[in-house]
Amino acid sequence: MCGLVAYRAVLVAAVGLMPKAPAGAGARTVAGLISVAVIAWVFRYLARTMGELGRAAAQNPWDSNTLEWVALTPAPHGNFGPALPVVRRGPYEYSVPDESADWAPQTKPLSARAAAASH
Secondary structure, eight states, X not given: OHHHHHHXXXXXXXXXXXXXXXXXXXXXXXHHHHHHHHHHHXXXXXXXXXXXXXXXXXXXXXXXXXXXXXXXXXXXXXSSOSSOOOOOSOTTOOSOTTOSSSOOOTTSOOOXXXXXXXX
């Protein structure tokens, strides 16, 4: 390390040479700062816009059958509140025969006709 310092001192003193920054370094620095500022502004704008325009989704927007969609949002202590849900079928039983809707969550009792057809 000492050799490099001494070499640089000799160049500066004897020849008057000073290492220069590459051409355009200042322009690149300014362009980088402008880019960071623009990205920060776009992020802030999108965060504000999406926060104001976004609407709350339904409790079960995909009509899923599994129990996590039965829990309230925000979830109370114990996830389901004072009473646990009664599970009546498996989580992947879609298209229950003789049921009016294609979606049949685990906690919903089947109609008498569908219950008779499924057994």
